[in-house]
Amino acid sequence: MSGRPTVPEGSAPVPMLEVDGLVKHFGSTGLFAGARAPVRAVDGVSFTVLRGETLALVGESGSGKSTTARLALRLIEPSAGRIRFEGTDITSTSQRALRPLRQRMQMVFQDPFASLDPRLTVRQTLEEPLIVHGFGSAAERRARVDELLGLVGLAMHHASRYTHEFSGGQRQRVGIARALMLHPDLVVCDEPVSALDVSIQAQVVNLLKDLQARLGLTYLFIAHDLAVVKHMADRVAVMYLGKLVEIAPKQELFANPRHPYTRMLLDAIPRPEAAQQPRRQASTAVEPAGPASLPAGCRFHPRCPLAIERCRVEEPALDPAEPGHLAACHRKHELPPWQAAAAGPGTSVTALRLALYAQRKAAAQDAG
Numbered sequence: 396m397s398g399r400p401t402v403p404e405g406s407a408p409v410p411m412l413e414v415d416g417l418v419k420h421f422g423s424t425g426l427f428a429g430a431r432a433p434v435r436a437v438d439g440v441s442f443t444v445l446r447g448e449t450l451a452l453v454g455e456s457g458s459g460k461s462t463t464a465r466l467a468l469r470l471i472e473p474s475a476g477r478i479r480f481e482g483t484d485i486t487s488t489s490q491r492a493l494r495p496l497r498q499r500m501q502m503v504f505q506d507p508f509a510s511l512d513p514r515l516t517v518r519q520t521l522e523e524p525l526i527v528h529g530f531g532s533a534a535e536r537r538a539r540v541d542e543l544l545g546l547v548g549l550a551m552h553h554a555s556r557y558t559h560e561f562s563g564g565q566r567q568r569v570g571i572a573r574a575l576m577l578h579p580d581l582v583v584c585d586e587p588v589s590a591l592d593v594s595i596q597a598q599v600v601n602l603l604k605d606l607q608a609r610l611g612l613t614y615l616f617i618a619h620d621l622a623v624v625k626h627m628a629d630r631v632a633v634m635y636l637g638k639l640v641e642i643a644p645k646q647e648l649f650a651n652p653r654h655p656y657t658r659m660l661l662d663a664i665p666r667p668e669a670a671q672q673p674r675r676q677a678s679t680a681v682e683p684a685g686p687a688s689l690p691a692g693c694r695f696h697p698r699c700p701l702a703i704e705r706c707r708v709e710e711p712a713l714d715p716a717e718p719g720h721l722a723a724c725h726r727k728h729e730l731p732p733w734q735a736a737a738a739g740p741g742t743s744v745t746a747l748r749l750a751l752y753a754q755r756k757a758a759a760q761d762a763g
């Protein structure tokens with residue numbers, strides 16, 4: 396197979412997918428509209444995925460990241476906002492007109508067992524999208540299936556087996572092969588390794604990276620595990636309760652997070668040296684509000700150790716903390732000095748709180 400060329404080094408980045416002000420409110424229309432508050436699953440999300448890169452969308456369960464991914468592919472309809480694919484606005488394109496573009500935008504699902512039809516053999520599973528889209532003769536389809544089996548590390552004899560005969564890792568390889576059958580450019584990977592054993596996760600992540608390099612793929616990679624994201628992503632966007640709260644190049648975000656929620660996620664990455672310490676710190680013990688009952692002001696303020704009065708009343712905008720690094724926090728410009736002073740990598744949220752307390756006490760003494 397001849398892979399498409401990746402973006403040459405030094406050339407200007409080309410947007411593949413752009414979403415602008417994307418909104419999805421469930422329960423705001425229909426029979427029961429008005430009976431209860433709508434669920435604001437996605438609430439004004441904007442980002443761009445550049446050709447050839449991996450943008451990771453991370454956050455806890457309920458943050459809206461999977462809904463955002465489905466909206467971006469028009470698998471569900473947005474309540475508001477715009478979606479552009481290679482510069483073409485596809486927000487209100489009919490499903491019929493979207494059909495040719497669907498070939499170029501594919502998805503790898505979290506649970507390969509649920510997403511594969513157990514009544515079909517692997518060959519039938521992989522041939523199905525080719526038949527639906529009218530691709531080639533029977534011989535060409537057969538050759539394409541054989542090619543993809545090899546690309547994802549499966550053997551020819553696997554083609555005649557049923558997916559329930561495979562391990563979780565092998566099933567995800569079939570899921571990845573199916574997503575690649577129609578030569579997509581953009582692949583949305585929705586938590587592709589979170590249902591797999593830890594020992595298998597690295598194999599599948601390495602496979603995805605290898606396929607990206609060989610085929611020039613662009614990934615929107617949905618995950619809650621920042622350890623996986625660190626291996627996969629070029630840039631990282633962090634979501635909290637339907638909003639983007641931080642977006643930055645991977646190295647910058649891991650080294651210099653500006654939003655306390657990002658710091659909390661980083662702090663939750665297991666570290667061998669922290670095995671003896673209690674993991675759940677005071678602020679993280681507060682459960683997040685639901686998207687149907689959002690707090691006023693900054694949505695993170697009930698859990699934030701750095702919240703001030705302004706945070707309870709005024710929603711922070713997502714704007715630059717530094718060039719290329721956006722954060723939605725009233726205190727984003729204050730964080731670096733005491734991060735440097737008191738919060739080396741892996742410092743807990745409690746340590747941040749203590750540092751803040753010391754800072755305030757010193758300021759009060761100075762004023763006194």
Ligand code: SF4
Nearest residue numbers: 693696699706724725
């Ligand atoms: Fe915390 Fe306030 Fe920043 Fe929100 S705006 S993350 S509450 S400091």
